[in-house]
Amino acid sequence: MPQLRLPKPRAIIFDITGTASNTTFVNRFLVHYLRISVKSFIGINWGHVQINRDINMLRKAAKANPSWPQIPETDSLELIQQAVSDLVNFLIDNNLDCLAFAQLRFHVWFDGYDKGLLKTPIYSDVAIQMKKWRCDYNIPLYVYSQGWAEANRVFMSRTNNGDMSLLIDDYFDTSIGMPTDPTTFRKILEHIHQSPSDVVYLTKSSAAAKCAKNVGIFSILVLTHKKMQDMISDDEKKELIIIRTMNEIEFESILQQQQQK
Incomplete structure (x- = not known):
């Protein structure tokens, strides 16, 4: 009543x-999804303008913070996937953020929602x-x-x-x-x-x-x-x-x- x-x-x-x-929704679901999906997201969208921009922004952000895992200048998909995944996990684990990271994670999440893999x-x-x-x-x-x-x-x-x-x-x-x-x-x-x-x-x-x-x-x-x-x-x-x-x-x-x- x-x-x-x-x-x-x-x-x-x-x-x-x-x-x-629930207050734990972001950490329990969205952040976990980001961790396990960022490699496949890069692979599926490899060569697209948006993912290229995301990776370049992350690379610049990492260069400005030498203690962060770095993203090499290479055309190798496998190396880029691993480097971005390492950087994403490092930022999550250390509760760090930047505009480039925010942009990438929203793109990964939006893709998950579009595919019906995520629901609030x-x-x-x-x-x-x-x-x-x-x-x-x-x-x-x-x-x-x-x-x-x-x-x-x-x-x-x-x-x-x-x-x-x-x-x-x-x-x-x-x-x-x-x-x-x-x-x-x-x-x-x-x-x-x-x-x-x-x-x-x-x-x-x-x-x-x-x-x-x-x-x-x-x-x-x-x-x-x-x-x-x-x-x-x-x-x-x-x-x-x-x-x-x-x-x-x-x-x-x-x-x-x-x-x-």
């Missing part, structure tokens, strides 16, 4: 990782509520995440619950601003043409929730696991509304309409 009853908003903004999907595991309660909120209640839905907006568009288009991107009106990422900067949320509000009091924001980040709340947005922490709840301070528990699933939310005007039927 719903435990949190709110006025029906004019828009809902939510994050994906940790809010709509969306929580069942999220899928149910998204469909109800957008289709039945006509509430626009927006994604705001620190991940690349175009990547999130792909991630939501192929999920274990089908194409969820059809329900989302727009995507925002850190190109519009960081989630701890109030200006970010003001820009999003301006873009979606809504007042802060008419918007609900769902996130796993207490810092982002507090920032949006200070702008006037009704912010809710979605903490799906007890371990996540244990990481929240007592002051944050007093300051913020916390739920475990989106099924706990119901909107008052909708309830009233249902009761009148």
Whole structure:
């Protein structure tokens, strides 16, 4: 049964990782897929402009960081496959990143999604509520995440619950601003043409929730696991509304309409 009853908003903004999907999804599935698929991806696309550009960018990035595994100047597919694989695994293992690596991994992931080898595991309660909120209640839905907006568009288009991107009106990422900067949320509000009091924001980040709340947005922490709840301070528990699933939310005007039927 719903435990949190709110006025029906004019828009809902939510994050994906940790809010709509498990926080371990990227490391357990996407990163693993990158490790085991990068060699075959290079082989299949060998000679294409995109993969040549990816490899050249990675080679330059490695040269600028001499401690990284290097990519030789060679036409040998086997040598390039092994060198890129070594570099990719090194960057993952050492939690290092760069633009060239980000570009390659998204290309590998997008290829996996296109081939049906990858699907984003969306929580069942999220899928149910998204469909109800957008289709039945006509509430626009927006994604705001620190991940690349175009990547999130792909991630939501192929999920274990089908194409969820059809329900989302727009995507925002850190190109519009960081989630701890109030200006970010003001820009999003301006873009979606809504007042802060008419918007609900769902996130796993207490810092982002507090920032949006200070702008006037009704912010809710979605903490799906007890371990996540244990990481929240007592002051944050007093300051913020916390739920475990989106099924706990119901909107008052909708309830009233249902009761009148």
